[in-house]
Amino acid sequence: SLTKLSYGQRAAKHSNPAAKLLLETIERKKSNLSVSVDVTTSKDFLAIIDAVGPYVCLIKTHVDILEDFAPGLVEKLQALSEKHDFVIFEDRKFADIGNTVALQYSSGVHRIANWSHITNAHPVPGPSIIKGLASVGLPLGRGLLLLAEMSTEGSLAKGAYTEATYAMARANRDFVIGFIAQQRSNAVTADEDFLILTPGVGLDVKGDGMGQQYRTPKEVVLDSGCDVIIVGRGVYGKDYSLVDQIAAQAQRYREAGWKAYLERIAA
Numbered sequence: 532s533l534t535k536l537s538y539g540q541r542a543a544k545h546s547n548p549a550a551k552l553l554l555e556t557i558e559r560k561k562s563n564l565s566v567s568v569d570v571t572t573s574k575d576f577l578a579i580i581d582a583v584g585p586y587v588c589l590i591k592t593h594v595d596i597l598e599d600f601a602p603g604l605v606e607k608l609q610a611l612s613e614k615h616d617f618v619i620f621e622d623r624k625f626a627d628i629g630n631t632v633a634l635q636y637s638s639g640v641h642r643i644a645n646w647s648h649i650t651n652a653h654p655v656p657g658p659s660i661i662k663g664l665a666s667v668g669l670p671l672g673r674g675l676l677l678l679a680e681m682s683t684e685g686s687l688a689k690g691a692y693t694e695a696t697y698a699m700a701r702a703n704r705d706f707v708i709g710f711i712a713q714q715r716s717n718a719v720t721a722d723e724d725f726l727i728l729t730p731g732v733g734l735d736v737k738g739d740g741m742g743q744q745y746r747t748p749k750e751v752v753l754d755s756g757c758d759v760i761i762v763g764r765g766v767y768g769k770d771y772s773l774v775d776q777i778a779a780q781a782q783r784y785r786e787a788g789w790k791a792y793l794e795r796i797a798a
């Protein structure tokens with residue numbers, strides 16, 4: 532089954548360039564850790580990325596959080612991506628009609644499609660959201676993740692909604708490379724290589740008092756068959772100036788995620 536294959540074996544078989552790049556990067560760096568950098572200044576943003584860069588396969592961004600966003604920031608992010616060899620994922624969570632999301636993806640201040648290898652969307656509008664985003668992203672070799680489940684308490688993304696999300700992905704496999712989800716469902720069969728990227732990961736706390744719920748890398752990768760652990764505050768904490776401590780946390784999560792993967796493919 533898919534959960535027994537190595538990331539490298541899966542990379543060789545994948546046809547979407549963004550999925551292939553991510554799988555190859557995971558294999559090369561022996562890291563299934565993505566750090567989510569949810570801070571409000573470019574200075575902290577770049578310093579955290581430079582500190583965790585050696586230990587991650589993927590940097591997840593929310594560039595709309597940055598108070599001082601300027602186009603030059605993207606060039607700095609791309610330079611760090613080359614320096615440290617990581618893939619870029621703008622966590623935009625598109626959720627509108629096809630025409631609007633195509634404009635939000637290509638245009639505005641952020642021009643996400645120009646620099647983000649991977650982005651994501653809520654399936655709530657139906658398949659037209661994929662059509663709109665693919666019209667921009669496919670020619671650029673980008674990949675899309677659908678939010679099939681969320682990590683939050685009381686999430687509505689479950690049951691029939693989640694199943695319908697898999698069907699939407701299946702019908703658009705050239706562009707949809709996987710899911711934001713909490714588990715690899717049996718409904719996704721072994722010959723469909725969808726990547727499962729999973730937020731809500733923490734080693735020290737179970738929640739954040741605002742609905743977020745954390746599970747450990749072992750629960751996520753070994754028990755639930757997910758591919759990438761996404762960690763935000765668990766890595767960068769509250770004091771962004773402590774870059775050595777942030778780098779040490781990234782190493783800690785990387786080790787935990789990789790150990791769980793090795794156990795999974797050996798089991």
Ligand code: S5P
Binds near residue numbers: 567622739761
């Ligand atoms: O279900 C989800 C989906 C996402 S993409 N739950 C999430 O928490 N996320 C994102 O992952 C969220 O927007 C945030 O950027 C990150 C989790 O951050 P942390 O600080 O709680 O680890």
